[in-house]
Amino acid sequence: MMLHIPGVLNTEQVQAIRRTIDAGPWVDGRTSVGDQGARVKRNHQLRADSDAALQARQLVLQALKSHAAFFAAALPLRIAPPMFNRYEGGETYGLHVDGAVRHEPDGWLRTDLSSTLFLCEPGSYEGGELEVMDTYGTHEVRLPAGDLILYPSSSLHQVRPVTAGARVCAVLWLQSMIRNEEQRSQLYELDQAIQSLRAKMGDGPETLSLSNHYHNLLRMWSEV
Numbered sequence: 001m002m003l004h005i006p007g008v009l010n011t012e013q014v015q016a017i018r019r020t021i022d023a024g025p026w027v028d029g030r031t032s033v034g035d036q037g038a039r040v041k042r043n044h045q046l047r048a049d050s051d052a053a054l055q056a057r058q059l060v061l062q063a064l065k066s067h068a069a070f071f072a073a074a075l076p077l078r079i080a081p082p083m084f085n086r087y088e089g090g091e092t093y094g095l096h097v098d099g100a101v102r103h104e105p106d107g108w109l110r111t112d113l114s115s116t117l118f119l120c121e122p123g124s125y126e127g128g129e130l131e132v133m134d135t136y137g138t139h140e141v142r143l144p145a146g147d148l149i150l151y152p153s154s155s156l157h158q159v160r161p162v163t164a165g166a167r168v169c170a171v172l173w174l175q176s177m178i179r180n181e182e183q184r185s186q187l188y189e190l191d192q193a194i195q196s197l198r199a200k201m202g203d204g205p206e207t208l209s210l211s212n213h214y215h216n217l218l219r220m221w222s223e224v
């Protein structure tokens with residue numbers, strides 16, 4: 001399931017992150033990728049151990065932690081430290097796979113979901129579509145600043161060349177409490193249905209029973 005989550009960051013938060021990262025230090029994006037990715041990756045990345053990256057990561061992680069829709073959709077167990085990407089002057093990231101496991105400072109992380117959080121408005125650059133392939137075809141993504149796309153890390157994907165302006169975003173990977181994609185989607189749909197029933201009808205025996213069902217499925221399927 002691909003999911004567009006609007007408003008993960010508000011305008012002030014986007015601006016605060018941009019103020020933190022815009023001056024760099026930006027380095028060649030190939031420094032942080034395996035062989036297959038390095039052959040097709042042409043972009044710049046904020047140096048991972050810079051003060052700017054440390055600060056901006058905290059801002060992104062705080063916003064993600066307090067965002068109910070992101071939590072419900074991803075059911076994150078562990079989130080890899082976000083990386084900050086910049087594409088300009090024809091830069092691109094050709095068709096690639098994200099590695100299945102990543103070695104992070106606190107140990108191994110299995111990539112269940114990949115995500116791009118947009119830090120610039122779509123009108124400020126040309127090209128740069130994120131294209132994600134799944135069994136329903138190719139999906140093109142270009143979102144407003146502050147919005148996030150979540151997609152299964154098992155999908156081949158690419159970023160088309162940026163032909164004008166600069167495309168700046170944060171990318172992150174996460175391991176979900178629910179490894180199985182279909183189970184995670186079912187839980188998300190159930191959660192959304194319960195939320196909308198509660199908004200319409202308030203809390204009652206039926207919504208309570210459905211919530212119980214949701215939590216029992218989560219208990220049955222989660223690996224924590």
Ligand SMILES: O=C(O)CCC(=O)C(=O)O
Nearest residue numbers: 085093098116130159171
């Ligand atoms: O810039 C993006 O939207 C995605 C980048 C990407 O696919 C990656 O860093 O693995």
Ligand SMILES: [Fe+2]
Nearest residue numbers: 096097098157
């Ligand atoms: Fe990728």
